[in-house]
Amino acid sequence: MSLSEFELIARYFSPASDRADVILGVGDDAALVRVSNGMELAVSVDTLVAGVHFSLDTPAAAIGHKALAVNLSDLAAMGAQAAWFTLALTLPEADEAWLEQFSTGLLRLADRHGVALIGGDTCRGPLSISIQVLGQVPAGQALRRDGARPGDVICVTGELGSGGVGLAVCQQRLDWPLTVGERNHFIQRLERPQPRLAAGQALRGLASAAIDVSDGLAADLGHILSRSGVGARVDLASLPVAAAVRIHGGDDWWHWPLHSGDDYELCFTVPPARYQELMRRLDELGCSCSRIGEIRAEPGLKLNGLHGLIDAPVKGYRHFQ
Ligand code: ADP
Ligand code: MG
Secondary structure (H helix, E strand, O other): OOOOHHHHHHHHOOOOOOOOOEEEOEOEOOOEEOOOOOEEEEEEEEEEEEOOOEOOOOOHHHHHHHHHHHHHHHHHHHOOEEEEEEEEEEEOOOOHHHHHHHHHHHHHHHHHOOOEEEEEEEEEOOOEEEEEEEEEEEOOOOOOOOOOOOOOEEEEEOOOOHHHHHHHHHOOOOOOOOOHHHHHHHHHHHHOOOOOHHHHHHOOOOOOEEEEEOOOHHHHHHHHHHHHOOEEEEEHHHOOOOHHHHHHOHHHOOHHHHHOOOOOEEEEEEOHHHHHHHHHHHHHHOOOEEEEEEEEOOOEEEEEEOOEEEEOOOOOOOOOO
16 A cells, blocks of 8 residues: 555544543544443444445445445434444555545544544455444433334334435436436435434334334334234335335335335334324424334234235345345
8 A cells, every 4th residue: 555554544534533422532452432321332333345235436435424324324223322433444455535535425424423433443455344333322222123012103214215226226227217316316315325313312212113224124124023023014005215216116116115225214113102202203303204004913024005915025135145
């Protein structure tokens, strides 16, 4: 590398943090942070590998943004507040233009959510980015996957399927006559997901279970169902999708929200008695939310469509299949 590893870290990954709870950040053998009284640590890690999670022609700023966004989305799904993160970066070469854009995309999103980069690791090899995030959640209040009960309402934030459409657009797999605005919308949804941190925190004390939708609603809601030991009915007509998905998606439009990935919205369940209060809180945040079905005692995911209740096909992105 033309830049030494240490110059690279100093130039691109040593932001000044204004968080008072960072005792020691980048530069020592380990970082030191102060955990607040009465809080539990929420810890999560995610890796993005070039050619698997993003194509090599993705803009570097978008890769930086997304690497952090997908991790923050996991904290959002726990109802946690994001606080700190570490970055393990494997690079084929020290390309300064790439590093400048990557770190800008990454650190802008970090700033927006007040989360501090406190350390990491840098080495040479095929491009891969691992980020570990640490957040805090009041003791006992984290949103887990195992609390859904029969009768609970199932909801999702925002819109589903658009990340998957964005990927299909980038890979030129779609012949939909999209406007430039629509194309940009879908690519933006793929490359710049916005983690639902404020919404996640608003769900605390009200939602019975939550997960972020990264692998398609069917797969991710499926995790809530199996961890909670319940089943569900999802009403296809109520799935929130961009207008273009209904217009151009044909009879099978509902595969986009159910079976494509990269949405990073929240799916959660809430007992009916708390539903109004939850909607009020999300409305205050300006977070759109759709009621899409109901938890049932009978196991399995049923889809309620034109032809009555049918079993959901088993699909979703899997790395080893
Ligand atoms: P060590 O040999 O103790 O693992 P390193 O040389 O890997 O130390 O890292 C030196 C310092 O720089 C450490 O504080 C580490 O956390 C930080 N660091 C290394 N790579 C990165 C990175 N990509 N982003 C942020 N901090 C980093
Ligand atoms: Mg190291």
